[in-house]
Amino acid sequence: MRQAERALFDLRRGLSILVRDHARAFVVCAVEGLDDAAAGEMQMLAGSPARLVLSDHRLAAIGRAGAAQAVSVGLSPLPDAAGLHALAWQRGASLPADAELRDGGPVERAALRLLGRAQRVPAALVCEVAPDRAAAVAATVASGDLLAVDAAEAMRLCESGPGRLARISEARVPLAEAENSRFVLFREADGVHEHVAIVIGERANWPEDVPVRLHSSCLTGDLFGSLRCDCGEQLRRGVAAIDALGGGVLLYLSQEGRGIGLANKLRAYGLQDEGLDTIDADQVIGFSKDERDFRIAHEMLDELGIDRILLLTNNPSKVAALQKAGIHVVGRRAIYGEVTVQNQRYLRTKASRHGHWLNDLLNEQGEPGDDEPACLPAADAAHRA
Numbered sequence: 001m002r003q004a005e006r007a008l009f010d011l012r013r014g015l016s017i018l019v020r021d022h023a024r025a026f027v028v029c030a031v032e033g034l035d036d037a038a039a040g041e042m043q044m045l046a047g048s049p050a051r052l053v054l055s056d057h058r059l060a061a062i063g064r065a066g067a068a069q070a071v072s073v074g075l076s077p078l079p080d081a082a083g084l085h086a087l088a089w090q091r092g093a094s095l096p097a098d099a100e101l102r103d104g105g106p107v108e109r110a111a112l113r114l115l116g117r118a119q120r121v122p123a124a125l126v127c128e129v130a131p132d133r134a135a136a137v138a139a140t141v142a143s144g145d146l147l148a149v150d151a152a153e154a155m156r157l158c159e160s161g162p163g164r165l166a167r168i169s170e171a172r173v174p175l176a177e178a179e180n181s182r183f184v185l186f187r188e189a190d191g192v193h194e195h196v197a198i199v200i201g202e203r204a205n206w207p208e209d210v211p212v213r214l215h216s217s218c219l220t221g222d223l224f225g226s227l228r229c230d231c232g233e234q235l236r237r238g239v240a241a242i243d244a245l246g247g248g249v250l251l252y253l254s255q256e257g258r259g260i261g262l263a264n265k266l267r268a269y270g271l272q273d274e275g276l277d278t279i280d281a282d283q284v285i286g287f288s289k290d291e292r293d294f295r296i297a298h299e300m301l302d303e304l305g306i307d308r309i310l311l312l313t314n315n316p317s318k319v320a321a322l323q324k325a326g327i328h329v330v331g332r333r334a335i336y337g338e339v340t341v342q343n344q345r346y347l348r349t350k351a352s353r354h355g356h357w358l359n360d361l362l363n364e365q366g367e368p369g370d371d372e373p374a375c376l377p378a379a380d381a382a383h384r385a
């Protein structure tokens with residue numbers, strides 16, 4: 001899958017790539033960062049007019065729901081770069097009435113998946129290579145100026161897990177909430193993404209069901225104490241709770257913004273300031289309500305030799321993902337931050353639309369314990385918060 005990994009780098013840099021299946025080949029570029037010159041050049045190279053490819057989430061957000069994951073939009077005339085940016089992620093944008101919509105094939109789907117994996121807005125400009133341009137495009141590929149990748153290979157990369165993790169380095173890092181802590185850094189097979197396991201306490205003294213928290217990174221909350229979310233407090237309280245339980249592990253996962261990246265999270269915050277909730281805002285930019293893949297956490301636990309855990313979370317998806325991966329989640333403990341004026345709506349949306357177990361915190365409905373996960377064995381109720 002080396003070509004697909006290289007394709008990710010080129011797309012991140014704003015370069016065009018060639019994506020092909022058995023029948024067709026397209027010059028593909030991210031709409032994010034696109035300028036008019038680049039749009040012109042790719043059409044010249046391919047010898048055909050460019051089409052805009054949008055995700056099903058983006059289509060729904062601009063009022064054109066369809067069944068396909070990727071939809072190819074023919075626009076005549078093609079808008080300039082600013083117009084394409086607006087169609088890709090701005091609120092209130094709409095397609096012209098005469099826009100021609102087609103379900104995308106393997107190439108269009110692969111293009112959007114690659115962009116999502118690269119944490120770019122999932123919107124692509126694509127130009128099919130005209131027969132009379134095939135030789136020129138092949139020469140550009142041969143010269144090294146245009147990277148070519150098969151759509152199937154790109155899809156395989158995007159659907160694959162993190163691959164075998166490498167344990168790279170570690171050190172003792174005493175924390176305010178848990179003095180006896182070690183940071184163990186893992187690197188994904190792609191050589192880029194890194195995640196840290198914070199190993200708290202002495203392993204010999206850990207409870208049999210190891211206290212574990214999966215914490216997705218949040219620069220704004222974890223580092224700066226943003227009041228828009230509850231992450232910073234959950235992080236520190238998570239470390240303290242694991243220490244108080246006799247030790248365990250906090251996995252600090254490089255999954256900023258539920259996997260959409262910081263750039264898109266800030267875009268989404270702008271949309272939330274205009275009135276959208278946290279899930280609709282992500283959808284307007286073209287993403288699903290959660291782009292995270294928790295297989296990484298399973299890999300890390302595996303590397304650490306941990307398979308029976310007490311999970312500190314309010315997120316049912318984390319419990320389900322670990323159980324599916326074969327980890328025995330024998331108990332679940334709630335982990336709350338403070339409710340603030342600024343994060344209240346975010347927390348309520350997590351509860352109502354993401355299924356988070358936050359009823360006790362938000363005091364909305366139900367008696368304490370009512371929202372416990374049905375998937376956990378009753379015998380472990382004592383573990384629960």
Ligand SMILES: Nc1nc2c(ncn2[C@@H]2O[C@H](COP(=O)(O)OP(=O)(O)OP(=O)(O)O)[C@@H](O)[C@H]2O)c(=O)[nH]1
Pocket residue numbers: 214215216217218219228229231234255256257258259260265268269278282312313314315318346350356
């Ligand atoms: N896209 C997006 N991401 C957000 C927003 N607010 C917080 N996040 C991200 O959401 C993630 C929260 O991760 P976690 O702390 O693991 O929380 P969780 O999935 O709510 O689950 P638990 O805390 O375990 O209950 C982090 O990656 C944050 O950066 C938002 O408004 N939009």
Ligand SMILES: [Zn+2]
Pocket residue numbers: 218220221222229230231232
């Ligand atoms: Zn946060």
